[in-house]
Amino acid sequence: MxxxxxxxxxxxxxxxxxxxxxxxxxxxxxxxxxxxxxxxxxxxxxxxxxxxxxxxxxxxxxxxxxxxxxxxxxxxxTPDTPEGRRLRLEQAERVRKEGMAFFPEATLKSHLGPTTHARRPGVVAWARQAQLQADPLRVAKSLEALAQRPxxxxxxxxxxxxxxxxxxxxxxxxxxxxxxxxxxxxxxxxxxxxxxxxxxxxxxxxxxxxxxxxxxxxxxxx
Structure with a gap:
């Protein structure tokens, strides 16, 4: 990173x-x-x-x-909003069940700016690959920790x-x-x-x- x-x-x-x-x-x-x-x-x-x-x-x-x-x-x-917390916990549950295959499509649109999506395919590819290679259990634990942060x-x-x-x-x-x-x-x-x-x-x-x-x-x- x-x-x-x-x-x-x-x-x-x-x-x-x-x-x-x-x-x-x-x-x-x-x-x-x-x-x-x-x-x-x-x-x-x-x-x-x-x-x-x-x-x-x-x-x-x-x-x-x-x-x-x-x-x-x-x-x-600031902490997550109730809606943000709910989304993270839902993603954590889905990651535990399905792995990381769905994650780039669910998150990269918001994680990267429109300029990057339009002009920096290498950055988009790097971010996608980094997500797909991440350990699902560790990602799920971090999502849950983020949802509960003070x-x-x-x-x-x-x-x-x-x-x-x-x-x-x-x-x-x-x-x-x-x-x-x-x-x-x-x-x-x-x-x-x-x-x-x-x-x-x-x-x-x-x-x-x-x-x-x-x-x-x-x-x-x-």
């Missing part, structure tokens, strides 16, 4: 933990901390997109002292490290208005809307994403 960003963070030590398949987002966050401890890392700049952003909020709730900064991309602090909005005013909020201008799942509402509540935040990108902005417009990420790391002097 983060392959296009590796060049942008060249020269920095990088850890890319696998957060798929935990029964709770707290479990995924604890796994990230274990991997940090195994590397001897006391602090990090945490970068998360979509579910990764939800895990960042759980990390902040667990051990805020481990943060040097955070990047919240195409994510939100409201992280109360955490926002207490975030005491610099935060970069990124969102694709064509993101309909966690739209720019949601990102803006989140950014205004984080004391030391800056927000950028990435053009011609949907919900998977790091893949859809990696040039804009990487430029923002590099600038943020320079600002943090890490």
């Amino acid at each position: 983060w392959e296009p960003q590796l060049e942008a963070v060249q020269g920095h030590p990088v850890l890319m933990p696998d957060i798929l398949g935990f029964e709770t987002l707290e479990g995924a966050a604890a796994h990230v901390l274990v991997e940090m401890d195994q590397r001897g890392w006391q602090k990090a700049v945490f970068v998360g997109l979509s579910m990764g952003g939800y895990v960042i909020f759980r990390l902040w709730n667990l051990e805020p002292e481990r943060f040097a900064g955070m990047v919240l991309a195409d994510t939100r602090a 409201d992280s909005t109360p955490l926002l005013p207490g975030i005491s490290v610099p935060a970069l909020v990124l969102v694709g201008e064509e993101d309909t799942l966690t739209p720019p208005a949601e990102a803006r509402a989140m950014a205004v509540q984080i004391p030391d935040s800056r927000m950028l809307i990435l053009p011609e990108a949907g919900h998977l902005a790091s893949r859809e417009n990696p040039k804009a994403f990487n430029t923002a990420l590099r600038g943020f790391l320079r600002e943090l002097q890490v």
